[in-house]
Amino acid sequence: MDAVQQIEIPTPFEVGRVNCYLFTGAEATLLDPGPNTEAAYEALSAGLNEQGFSVSDVDHVLFTHPHMDHFGMANRIVEESGAKTVAHRDAVVALNGPDRHFERERAFFRPFLLSMGVPEDIIASALMLPEAYTEYRKPFAVDRKLADGDTIDVGGGLTAIHTPGHAPGSVCFVSRTDDVVFTGDHVLQDVTPNPLLTITPGAGDERTRSLPTYLESLNRLRRVDATVGRAGHGDDITDIDARIQETLEHHNDRKELIAGLINKIGPMSAYDVMQEMFPELPATEVFAGMSEVIGHLDLLEDENRVHIEKEDQVRQYSMI
Template sequence: MDRITLGNEEFEGRNNAYVLADGDELALVDTGVATDDIRTDLRDGLAERGYEFADVDDIVLTHFHVDHAGLAGEIQRESDATVYVHEADAPLIEQDEAAVAALEERREALLEEWGLPEDVRAELRSFFADATHLEGPSAEPTPIEDGTVLEVGGTTLETVHAPGHAAGLCCFEIGDGSEASRGGEATDGGSRTGGEAFVGDAVLPVYTPNVGGADVRVERPLERYAETLRTFVDRGYDRVWPGHRDPIEEPSERARTILAHHRERSENVLDVLEEHGPADAWTVSAHLFGDLEGIHIVHGPGEAYAHLDHLRHEGVLAYDDGEYRLLERPTDLEALV
């Protein structure tokens, strides 16, 4: 797989932009942030392959986060490329004022609900204000949905919606639409297994993707993400190409490992409540992660909230006056997460 490695010191490590090319057809899967050094990395990477931004026909975005989509608008303006992104994320790629305002209002409401002190919230607002340069100009997206088949760069990509880390996060199965191209057989339910896919931040090789704070629009974020991980296991991919770092050679095993990680984290959340009594998400986050700065100010309590919210819906916790309290410790978390 032809990938251009891009720098990224703020988020989950090195970003990947994947190049799909067939003669005059050129597509990118993700683009990186809109900073001078990353722009240069991407331009130089394309130049080494005999291309420039103006040659890009299609851009396929795994989700709206700036480290994956920041340069999409700029490239589109130079090339008139079609920008594909899931319909849930399309308004944010377009930088629609109402969608951006709704996201910010939702985040502010949750930060208060989670119990973040005002000075910490102010620090986070300052971080986001300082990070606006990473976004780049808006793009005019073409919305897609689960099951959409794209023909880009001489390659067939089938869209698999994979929410959790982000509402519109998608994986893209690589092939020509046939069973053989995916390296596997149909399951009893008719879904194809095997083959390879671009997976954005659905599954990462080193870090576990944040849930709860990375996209505050997602309802029941841990449940949604656990469903995505189980889909990964069911699809049985042979190899996947993540949005950060190196390819994952045993994707199903990695998905199982991340599921186990979340069961362990739920155990840790229960330990906090058992030892310290009722608490809000910010307090639980402090016990789990300690002091936080930058983007982690929302990621930490967001992750704690994802687990607290899930355990509340499963009848393990009660929620009163902004705090969660333990009702009865479950004996089998595998049945819940």
Template sequence: MDPGPATEEASEELEQSLARFGRSIDEIDRVLITHPHMDHFGLAGRIVEESSARVFAHTDAVERLSDPIGYFETEQAYFRPFLLSMGMPADTVDTVLELPEPYTTYQDPVAVTDELAAGDVIDVGLDLECVSTPGHVPGSHCFLAASEDVMFTGDHVLSDITPNPLLTLVPGSDDERTRSLPTYLESLRKVLELEGAATEETVGHGGHGDPIQNLRGRVQETITHHQDRKERIANLVAEHEPTTAYRIMKEMFPSLPATEMFPGMSEVIGHLDLLEDENRVVIDETDGVKLYRLSE
């Protein structure tokens, strides 16, 4: 599951870890991918070359996995005018969108052989149920091993950081962005309601960091974090209205390096989306720039 980025280091680490169990890469039957981010799936293509393993991923991840670079370019084309409309200065937009380019070398395209949808069960010696959890990215899902009180959470729930609800394109579209944070919060609530994943005994295994001893508690904590942040952003809108998402991002994270600005904008726009859904903000457009103010 989630073999890591396409680097020599990750490849060697995987080889050594398998060797500890007397196994090697060419023996791998199946690669399970939690979501289409390079730090999770990047190495999958190389594994398939060596082992002819089958590849399992959510239907909404298939296109992006098969052509990550093409996908990235389509995304860049969409987000250039989008970020301008959110008040980001043109030279900053250029820097922000160009930066990820080196990272594209950490992923090889991979063809999905087995498309997964919510409720599908994979028998890997124990039953893993596919739980669809879009938000961090479309095509994100968790694998629930209910018999073991264990859930593999990808980047949906992590032990000590809150996953970024990254803005991206709606799967299959080149001109519509996701409303990542509202979707993400819905997916968090789904985990709380899910039979077998909602107890305090359930242990989560995320893609980064330590195991999550009380998955239910951590999900609730993450929801609360976003509620608090939403109120903080509503206060910032009140202070500076009418204002842009970019201005609010600069207020929230004054010393953010350009490398972190896309996640920063995703976070702020996500909360503005929530406030919009609750009819708490109004958006006016002046010269193609979106200005947010609180509702009367």
């Protein structure tokens, strides 16, 4: 692999820094440059300068997935350098128009969360995006739209592996010359990513079944010939297969915990389950909490272990 340097980019989010990767060879390519903040821009500029580059020298910008802590600064880089952007085709809608995409999501999830038992007075806070967050991301055009298995001629050659779940359009980039895969947020060393609910790419209004899809993508990544993961946050993953196994076991344990709650208490809405599991969760974190609970209920439904019926238009889950 051509030289690859990790540049730590600060973010205003609880997750902390994002790892941006600079590939140097005939051209300079960035992977996940970070959010649109001055602090992030200054850190990126300093990291590039240490390697003999400036922002204006960037030729390509790649993205593992369309979350603002990974893509927010892309528009500024493109304006300064003329760099070409590369992302999975399922990420394009969110990257081209993040605000429009968020409004579509918000319109869809208002009635959906009601049907899952969330009180109406909590839904507004659950679906609120702090106004400042809109400044951390700017829309941009995607020049190259990747499909699964496509190759990119940087860093000695990368292959895109479609790994939806944490987000639609998530990809991991596998080195064709080294024992390395760039995992974005799909696999992290110390954190288990929450596959958040969203709507499927395209014009239709249908929610993603994020957790089942995420677990399928984890198993798919296990078949890739790589041992080391260069993650989007935190430290490198020294044994990618072992970390994937830990993540699968975590979700199985959480699924069985929820099954035990429903079996003990009786018919419950997803919101009832969330309150049992996270009783002190603030309203602004309800969407993330509901995403986790609904994902595990989806797994139980796939295993034909729950019975679902509506009571006052709210879905109630009971164990079969």
